[in-house]
Amino acid sequence: MRTQPNAAIRAIFSRRSVGRLSVPGPSEGELITILRAGAAAPDHKLTRPFWFVVFEGKAREEFGALLTEALIDRLAAKGLQPTPGQLDKERNRFTRAPLVIAVAAVRNEEISLPEQEIISAAAAAAQNMLLAATSLGYGSIWRTGEPAYDPRVKAALGIKETDFIVGFLYFGTIAEGITPEPHDPDISSITSAWEA
Numbered sequence: 540m541r542t543q544p545n546a547a548i549r550a551i552f553s554r555r556s557v558g559r560l561s562v563p564g565p566s567e568g569e570l571i572t573i574l575r576a577g578a579a580a581p582d583h584k585l586t587r588p589f590w591f592v593v594f595e596g597k598a599r600e601e602f603g604a605l606l607t608e609a610l611i612d613r614l615a616a617k618g619l620q621p622t623p624g625q626l627d628k629e630r631n632r633f634t635r636a637p638l639v640i641a642v643a644a645v646r647n648e649e650i651s652l653p654e655q656e657i658i659s660a661a662a663a664a665a666q667n668m669l670l671a672a673t674s675l676g677y678g679s680i681w682r683t684g685e686p687a688y689d690p691r692v693k694a695a696l697g698i699k700e701t702d703f704i705v706g707f708l709y710f711g712t713i714a715e716g717i718t719p720e721p722h723d724p725d726i727s728s729i730t731s732a733w734e735a
């Protein structure tokens with residue numbers, strides 16, 4: 540007899556990226572659970588290479604102003620000017636959901652680790668957050684885009700240019716009429732059993 544999937548397994552398969560997210564977002568208590576789920580991710584040598592920045596309410600619009608300036612600078616460096624559409628998109632980037640969490644991988648100056656390992660740990664933290672939010676009944680999406688690689692954006696998040704923004708995680712209530720299909724992955728093309 541097949542065992543029934545438990546809540547964690549159900550969350551893994553039902554988590555889907557949902558771009559249309561509205562209020563209500565997670566409560567303060569749920570936000571703490573999501574952040575703690577992130578911080579519970581594995582990390583090599585216990586260096587805790589995580590840095591989470593929470594954006595709610597007005598902070599999302601205020602950060603939009605900084606994202607807009609960063610876009611203007613990126614384009615200016617290429618001799619270009621933004622279109623009104625680009626400015627609008629940048630200004631409203633974080634208002635697409637009631638809660639955004641930036642997840643960064645930060646180096647520990649005392650304990651050196653390959654870059655890959657701090658990014659892996661931070662990515663595990665990000666996925667833990669998405670799964671926690673899914674379990675709590677919220678929709679989510681992991682986004683990156685040019686701002687994730689912009690030194691000015693990194694500085695505004697309080698991280699160094701050599702650290703990494705692994706993602707901007709958006710959380711909220713799944714918009715009405717959207718029913719994400721659970722995953723039903725086929726592993727045959729990505730799995731092999733090693734043989735000598």
Ligand SMILES: Cc1cc2nc3c(=O)[nH]c(=O)nc-3n(C[C@H](O)[C@H](O)[C@H](O)COP(=O)(O)O)c2cc1C
Pocket residue numbers: 554555556557680681682683684705706
């Ligand atoms: C590192 C990373 C960056 C991503 N960046 C974006 C993004 O900038 N915009 C977006 O719409 N989705 C982004 N996604 C979400 C993927 O498009 C999505 O996970 C993929 O299509 C699989 O769908 P699912 O999340 O529903 O399983 C990103 C996902 C990852 C892991």
